[in-house]
Amino acid sequence: MSKREIVIIPGDGIGPEITAAVIKVIEASGAEITWIEHVAGLAALEKGLDVLPDETLEAIKEHKVALKGPCTTPIGEGFTSVNVKLRKTLDLYAAVRPVRNLPGVITRFRNVDIVIIRENTEGLYSGVENIITPGVVMSMKVATEKACTRISHWAFEYARHRQRKKITVLHKANIMKLTDGLFIRKSKEASREYGDIQYEEMIIDAGCMKLVQDPALFDMLLLENLYGDLISDLCAGLVGGLGVVPGANIGDREAVFEAVHGSAPDIAGKGVANPLALLMSGVMMLNHLADTEGREDFRACAVRIKNAYDSALQEGDRTRDLGGKLGTMEFADALIRRI
């Protein structure tokens, strides 16, 4: 098989450490990939470039697929989020985050298997804010029929393709009657075309309680942007934390794969970050290329990597966030030995 060019964005904080580890593991799996490195975030600013350089965007458009490390966003000031900008500019409207128990990673719950589908382009997360008068500020929540309809259909198509049983929409339409009201109206309309998949709606505050009481009640969650962001971290906590939850941002043309977690400045540069969430995002990327481009060789690599991390975790080879002793690269090497 020919080599596939894929854009790699190391990102900020722990990004470069975990990306180096992930590239090493993916290469060891035998995947025929040429990595095309581009920068974004603080790393781009440090090079005197825009926070999301045109070259990076153009490279993703050209190669269609990117694996991305986390990018830092300043809190309460400074530039707007690179991640939000990237998702909006490329119209990567569907965020997919599978949250599952892993072998050997003991948590309070044993039976978590939830796929989160987050609308990625609008809602309160857009960061559109105004100063009305001094001392009065406003944040805008935008919902459009177009985006609500397409994410709902996307979620149901995903459910059908993956033989999932049920989609639960978490919302607050009792308070945000127009915006969340539109979201659930369009989800319900879509559900009528997919009679084989169970559909339910739940007010998000009660949904949070049920998630932490009995996550097995849920199969797939469909959420607007901000709720999807928050619920992703909550669900990560059910299965061992942010070090183990991967993600994909998918549009009609391009797809960018990245972990749910951020740049973790508290542990950056120490060589202790867990590269697994980004590696699992890489596995999602390999499977995506198998599905969309017929790269069955990539699917075989994905299986090899998954078998390696399942067995490493089971046998106690883990990073510190999972109660182990290994550093970022030591964990990668433990996987490579198994591959």
Ligand code: NAI
């Ligand atoms: P965070 O996800 O970076 O960290 C939260 C906690 O989880 C920290 O204690 C961190 O040490 C731990 N953690 C995260 N990833 C880990 C890993 N791989 N291994 C071990 N421990 C890990 O969230 P936080 O602190 O809220 O955000 C830090 C920065 O990241 C912010 O600038 C934020 O905007 C950005 N961010 C970027 C994202 C992206 O690029 N997609 C997503 C989320 C946040």
